[in-house]
Amino acid sequence: MLDPGSQRCFLTERMKNKLGFSNNNKKPACVYSLNKLSFNVSDRCELTVSSLTSPYEVNIRCFVVEHLIDSLPNNYVDTSKLNIPADIQLADPGFYRPSEVDLLLSAEFFFSITTSDKIELGPNKPVLQSSKLGWLVAGPVSDVDSDEDEIVRCCFTKQISQDLTRFWELEEISLPNVTKSGSDNICEQHFLDNTRRLDNGRFLVKMPLRENPETALGDSFNMAKKRFLNLETRLNKNPVLKKQYCDFIKEYEELGHLSKIDKPDFGYYAPHHAIIRDSETTKLRVVFDCSAKSSSQKSLNDIQYIGPVIQDELFDILIRFRQHKYVLSGDIQKMYRQIFLDESQRHLQLILWRDDKTKPLDVLRLNTVTYGTSSAPFLSARCLVQLANECPDKIVSEIIKHDFYYDDFLSGAESESNLRHIYELVKETLASACFPIHKFRTNCPQIFEDDCTSTQSLDLNKQASVLGLIWFPDHDTLQFSVKSLVLTVVEVCGLDFAGPFMISSKKGKGHFLVGRPMTSLPSPPVCLKNPDRYQRIEQLRQHFWQRWRNEYLAELQQRTKWRQRQKELKVGDLVVFKEENTPPLKWRLGRALHLYSGADGVCRVADFTTQKGVVRRALNRVCPLACTNDLESSSFQGGQGVNASAVKPVPEG
Numbered sequence: 001m002l003d004p005g006s007q008r009c010f011l012t013e014r015m016k017n018k019l020g021f022s023n024n025n026k027k028p029a030c031v032y033s034l035n036k037l038s039f040n041v042s043d044r045c046e047l048t049v050s051s052l053t054s055p056y057e058v059n060i061r062c063f064v065v066e067h068l069i070d071s072l073p074n075n076y077v078d079t080s081k082l083n084i085p086a087d088i089q090l091a092d093p094g095f096y097r098p099s100e101v102d103l104l105l106s107a108e109f110f111f112s113i114t115t116s117d118k119i120e121l122g123p124n125k126p127v128l129q130s131s132k133l134g135w136l137v138a139g140p141v142s143d144v145d146s147d148e149d150e151i152v153r154c155c156f157t158k159q160i161s162q163d164l165t166r167f168w169e170l171e172e173i174s175l176p177n178v179t180k181s182g183s184d185n186i187c188e189q190h191f192l193d194n195t196r197r198l199d200n201g202r203f204l205v206k207m208p209l210r211e212n213p214e215t216a217l218g219d220s221f222n223m224a225k226k227r228f229l230n231l232e233t234r235l236n237k238n239p240v241l242k243k244q245y246c247d248f249i250k251e252y253e254e255l256g257h258l259s260k261i262d263k264p265d266f267g268y269y270a271p272h273h274a275i276i277r278d279s280e281t282t283k284l285r286v287v288f289d290c291s292a293k294s295s296s297q298k299s300l301n302d303i304q305y306i307g308p309v310i311q312d313e314l315f316d317i318l319i320r321f322r323q324h325k326y327v328l329s330g331d332i333q334k335m336y337r338q339i340f341l342d343e344s345q346r347h348l349q350l351i352l353w354r355d356d357k358t359k360p361l362d363v364l365r366l367n368t369v370t371y372g373t374s375s376a377p378f379l380s381a382r383c384l385v386q387l388a389n390e391c392p393d394k395i396v397s398e399i400i401k402h403d404f405y406y407d408d409f410l411s412g413a414e415s416e417s418n419l420r421h422i423y424e425l426v427k428e429t430l431a432s433a434c435f436p437i438h439k440f441r442t443n444c445p446q447i448f449e450d451d452c453t454s455t456q457s458l459d460l461n462k463q464a465s466v467l468g469l470i471w472f473p474d475h476d477t478l479q480f481s482v483k484s485l486v487l488t489v490v491e492v493c494g495l496d497f498a499g500p501f502m503i504s505s506k507k508g509k510g511h512f513l514v515g516r517p518m519t520s521l522p523s524p525p526v527c528l529k530n531p532d533r534y535q536r537i538e539q540l541r542q543h544f545w546q547r548w549r550n551e552y553l554a555e556l557q558q559r560t561k562w563r564q565r566q567k568e569l570k571v572g573d574l575v576v577f578k579e580e581n582t583p584p585l586k587w588r589l590g591r592a593l594h595l596y597s598g599a600d601g602v603c604r605v606a607d608f609t610t611q612k613g614v615v616r617r618a619l620n621r622v623c624p625l626a627c628t629n630d631l632e633s634s635s636f637q638g639g640q641g642v643n644a645s646a647v648k649p650v651p652e653g
Contacts, residue, residue, distance in 0.1 A: 001072075002113065002136070006106040011045060011062035015102035021045045028421040030393065031063065040395065040421045041065060049105075053089050056132040058109060066415065071098040077141050082121055084128070084137075091134030184308035187375075191382050198340065202434040203383045206342045207375050208305040213348055216303045217268055218295030221352075224269035225361065227292070228352045231273060236357070244284040245274055246355045249364075252286075257337045258351075258364045267347040267363075268300045270372065288351065288372035300348055300373065307378025310385055312402050317410055320403070324412025326419045326444040329471070333436045335407035336376050337368040339383055349373075377406065387433050396425045409437060420447040441471065549578075568603060571595060575608065575622040590615070590622070 008031070028042040043064040050057040077096035084090075105113070117130035126139030187208045194206040235242035252258045270288040290300040321327060332338070341349065349366035369376050381404075388400035399422060403411040409426070413419040419442070430437050440448070531539060569575075573592045590608030597603045607616050 001101045002105045002110050004107045004110040006104060009060050009062045009106045010068060010104040011064050012068055012102045013064055013066050016045055016064050040418060042417055042421060051133045053134045054132055068101045068104055071100055073098055073141060082125055088135045091131060091136050095137045183305050187305045187307040187378060200434060201432045202340055204340045204342060205379050207345055209303055210305060211303040213303060214266060216298050220269040220294040223292060224271050224352050227271035232357060248284055248286050249353055257368045258366050261363055261365050263363050264347050267350045269350045269352060272351055288370050290372045304375045306374045311381050311405060314405055317405050321410045321412060325414050326416060327412035327442060328419055328423055329441045330409040330437045331439040332407040333438050335380055336371050338434050339369040339380060340367060341369055391429050393425055396429055399426060416444055416446055419444055423447050569619060569624060574625045576625055577622055
C-alpha cells in the first residue's frame with residue numbers, strides 16, 4: 001500500500017518473520033495516528049523493494065508493527081464490470097481478492113514511484129494510476145453490484161480509562177467539581193516557588209510551614225534526650241536489634257542523608273524508634289516522631305501544611321493494573337531520602353544518637369525529606385508529578401502521574417515490546433532525578449533479558465505485596481490475606497455482604513468491603529430519595545449492619561415468651577455484649593461467671609468475666625454465641641441458649 005500521508009514506512013511482524021529478518025531493537029519511537037492516538041515502536045528493519053515490470057528498485061527502512069489494517073478490499077470485486085484494459089500490466093494482479101496489507105510505503109517514496117499517466121474507468125469506478133511498479137488501482141468500488149453486504153471497516157482505539165469515565169458520567173448524577181482548598185493552593189504555590197533541581201538532577205525542596213518555627217516551637221532537646229535514653233536501654237537488652245539500628249544510622253550517614261553537627265542555638269529534635277518489616281531488602285526502619293510536642297506544646301508537624309492528595313486512588317490503580325495483559329510492579333528505593341531538604345530548614349530535623357553509652361550524645365542533622373513529617377507524602381508525590389511534567393515522552397509522563405501510589409509502581413501493557421518500552425523509559429526517567437527503582441515483579445520476565453542489574457538478587461516468580469494485596473506472578477493472581485473466617489453472610493437488597501470479620505493488613509483491606517477501616521465509628525444515616533452511587537453504597541452498608549444487629553443477634557438472644565422451653569444460660573457460656581453506640585468489632589466478649597436467680601427461680605442477672613474485669617449485666621442485654629457444636633446439634637434451634645459443655649475456654653487476657 002502507498003500512503004502519501006504517512007511519514008514512515010511500516011512492515012508487519014508476519015512479513016518480517018516470513019522474510020527471515022532478525023530483531024533490530026533500537027530506542028523506541030512514538031508514532032501518532034488518527035485522533036492523536038499514539039503507540040511506541042522499537043523494532044526496525046531494512047529491505048529492498050523491486051518492481052516486477054521494470055528494473056526499478058529502492059532501499060527502504062521500516063518500522064515493524066504487529067498489524068497494519070484489515071484485509072483490503074472488504075469483499076471480492078467483480079473485475080468484469082470495471083472494464084480494465086487488457087493491454088496494461090497491474091502492479092497487483094490479484095487486487096480484487098481481499099488480502100492482508102504487509103507493507104506500507106510512505107510519502108517519501110509515493111511521488112518517486114508514481115508517474116503522470118492515468119486512466120479513468122468511469123463514474124463510481126476506480127482510477128488506474130501508472131507507476132514504476134505497474135498500474136495501481138485506487139478508488140470507489142461501492143456501487144459495483146455484489147451479492148454480499150458491503151462492509152466498511154474503521155478501527156478506533158481509546159484508552160479504557162476514558163471510556164469508563166464517560167460511562168460513569170452517563171450512569172450517575174453529576175457531582176460538582178472538587179476545588180482545592182486554600183491550604184492546598186498554598187502548598188502547590190510553595191512547591192513551585194521553592195523547588196529546584198540540583199546538578200545531578202535530584203530535587204531540593206522546602207517544607208511548607210504555617211508558622212515561624214523560631215517563635216512557634218519551644219525546647220525539644222530534653223524531651224528527645226529522655227526518649228533516646230529509654231530507647232538506648234531497650235537496645236542494650238537486644239544486641240541483634242541494636243546492631244541493625246546502628247547499621248541503619250551508619251548507612252544513613254554514608255549516603256549523605258545525615259550530618260554530624262555541633263549543637264545549634266535553636267532546632268527541633270525528633271525522637272526516633274525502630275519498626276521491623278517483612279521486606280526483601282530492609283528489615284528494620286527507623287521512624288522519626290516529628291509529632292512529639294516541644295515545651296510550647298507544638299510539634300514540627302503542628303506547624304506544617306499537610307498538602308493535597310495528588311496521586312490516583314488506590315482502587316483506580318488496582319483496577320487498571322488488572323486490565324493489562326502484561327504487568328510490571330516495582331518500588332522506588334528510599335523514596336523520601338532521595339529528595340534533599342533546603343539547608344535553611346535542616347535545623348528542624350535534628351536527632352540525638354550514640355552507639356555506645358559511654359560516649360557523649362551526638363547531634364545529627366537529617367538532610368533529606370524525613371519519614372515522619374506530615375508534608376513528606378505531598379512533597380515526594382509532587383516531585384514525581386513534576387518529573388512527569390518535564391518528561392518529553394507523553395506516555396511515560398502519564399504512567400508516572402497515574403501508576404504510582406507513593407513509592408509503589410504498578411503498570412502494564414498489551415504487548416511485550418510496549419512493556420519493555422515502559423520499563424526502560426520509566427527507569428531512565430526516574431534515574432534522571434536520582435529515584436532508583438528496584439524490587440521488580442512481572443508476568444513477562446522476557447523484558448529483563450538484556451538488563452540483569454535490576455533483577456539479579458530477586459526471584460521474579462516469588463509472591464509480592466501489591467498495595468496491600470498478594471500477587472503471585474507465576475500464575476498471575478491477586479489474593480487477600482484473611483486472618484479469621486467470616487462468621488455470617490446475609491443478603492441485602494440482592495447483594496451479598498459478609499460480617500463481622502477481621503482482616504490483617506497494614507493497608508487496611510476493610511476499605512474494599514465497607515469503604516473505611518473496620519473499627520471506624522458509625523456514619524450518619526443516609527436518607528435520600530435519589531442518592532448517587534456512593535451514597536447508595538453507604539445506604540446498603542448501614543442497612544446491612546442494622547439487619548445484622550437486629551435480626552441475626554436477635555436469633556441468639558433468649559426470649560421469655562417462646563412456647564418451647566429454652567435452655568438456660570450456664571456458668572462458662574460465652575456471650576457478646578450488645579452495645580448500640582459502639583462499632584460491631586468493638587463489642588466485648590465475656591464468659592458467664594456467676595448467675596443470680598430471683599424468687600421464682602429464673603435467672604435474669606449474671607456476672608461475666610471480660611478482658612477488663614468482671615461486669616454485671618442483665619441477661620436481656622447479652623447474646624450467647626453459637627459455637628460449632630451447637631450449630632450441628634439438633635437441640636439447637638433459632639435463638640436457643642448455648643450449651644456450656646460445647647463452649648471452648650477463652651484464653652486468658
